[in-house]
Amino acid sequence: MRLGVIIVSYNTRDLLRGCLQSLYEDAARTPGLDADIVVVDNASADGSADMVADEFPLVRLMASQENMGFARGNNVGLKLLGFGKEGSKEQGVRSREKPEAVLLLNPDTELQPGALAALTGFLQDHPRAGGCCPRLNYGDGSFQHSAFHFPGLAQLILDLHPIPRLMNSRLNGRYPRRLYDGDRPFLVDFALGAALLVRTRAIDAAGLLDEDYFMYAEEMDWQMRIRREGWPVYCVPTARITHYEGQSARQFRRAMTVALWRSRLRYYDKYHPAWKQRLEKKLIARAMKQRIGQAQAALAAGGVNTGELRDQIAAYEEIFDLLFRK
Numbered sequence: 322m323r324l325g326v327i328i329v330s331y332n333t334r335d336l337l338r339g340c341l342q343s344l345y346e347d348a349a350r351t352p353g354l355d356a357d358i359v360v361v362d363n364a365s366a367d368g369s370a371d372m373v374a375d376e377f378p379l380v381r382l383m384a385s386q387e388n389m390g391f392a393r394g395n396n397v398g399l400k401l402l403g404f405g406k407e408g409s410k411e412q413g414v415r416s417r418e419k420p421e422a423v424l425l426l427n428p429d430t431e432l433q434p435g436a437l438a439a440l441t442g443f444l445q446d447h448p449r450a451g452g453c454c455p456r457l458n459y460g461d462g463s464f465q466h467s468a469f470h471f472p473g474l475a476q477l478i479l480d481l482h483p484i485p486r487l488m489n490s491r492l493n494g495r496y497p498r499r500l501y502d503g504d505r506p507f508l509v510d511f512a513l514g515a516a517l518l519v520r521t522r523a524i525d526a527a528g529l530l531d532e533d534y535f536m537y538a539e540e541m542d543w544q545m546r547i548r549r550e551g552w553p554v555y556c557v558p559t560a561r562i563t564h565y566e567g568q569s570a571r572q573f574r575r576a577m578t579v580a581l582w583r584s585r586l587r588y589y590d591k592y593h594p595a596w597k598q599r600l601e602k603k604l605i606a607r608a609m610k611q612r613i614g615q616a617q618a619a620l621a622a623g624g625v626n627t628g629e630l631r632d633q634i635a636a637y638e639e640i641f642d643l644l645f646r647k
Contacts, residue, residue, distance in 0.1 A: 336429045457563075458562075474597070510548070
């Protein structure tokens with residue numbers, strides 16, 4: 322199989338190095354695989370682009386001078402591989418056919434032996450499949466859900482008001498753990514963009530990613546369009562990839578919190594009926610008011626991390642404003 326691989330990186334030099342090493346090692350052990358690897362660096366300040374240029378000279382590197390986000394960054398990679406109306410005109414495109422499939426891969430991933438063989442083999446054996454994803458594990462070996470049902474009201478309510486015993490249930494969009502523990506591929510609504518293999522014909526049918534998403538929900542939107550074009554997506558649990566996504570407590574990040582809800586609202590506006598959008602906005606507004614009140618109370622009580630509390634209040638107020646912005 323002719324495989325394109327796109328990695329969009331941002332300040333993940335050491336993780337990116339490990340990702341590329343595992344990618345080359347697994348490609349070498351996969352018979353008949355011709356991998357064309359593209360790294361789109363989103364203006365990293367940690368030397369990521371220089372590391373790729375120095376240590377992986379066969380990688381096609383696009384070093385951006387700005388942080389383009391996930392969707393636009395992957396679209397740059399897709400155009401370099403010949404996709405889209407401008408694909409054949411992009412500088413650096415080789416005079417060769419497009420790959421048969423494209424793997425979107427996060428820089429904080431590490432392929433386990435046989436992952437590429439399992440994923441590409443599945444697409445070859447199932448010509449009507451539009452894409453597939455692996456089973457993901459965190460860096461400590463614990464299980465991570467790699468695919469989900471498209472979001473509904475129950476998921477929104479649980480996100481706003483978590484109930485621990487329901488967080489891994491169907492109500493929260495999760496597939497049963499037993500499916501991941503088995504060896505049979507299973508149909509999913511959409512897979513995480515951390516590791517997603519998509520057939521070229523499905524990409525041609527659905528088009529590129531929606532660049533109005535800066536971060537979050539863009540792969541969900543893309544797979545919704547892929548599914549609507551008649552190309553189902555599957556999880557292949559025999560393919561294993563480690564995802565070094567941080568699991569420890571992180572400092573509250575205002576920009577990412579606002580970006581998450583801005584993306585969700587865009588997804589709701591595109592795919593949910595008007596009555597559902599109105600209800601979703603009411604639920605979010607009520608929750609944001611509650612969170613603002615809680616953060617203000619903690620601040621008034623002399624909360625230790627005053628800077629983080631102020632960031633929380635500012636983020637929740639910005640999200641509240643997004644709900645009613647024309």
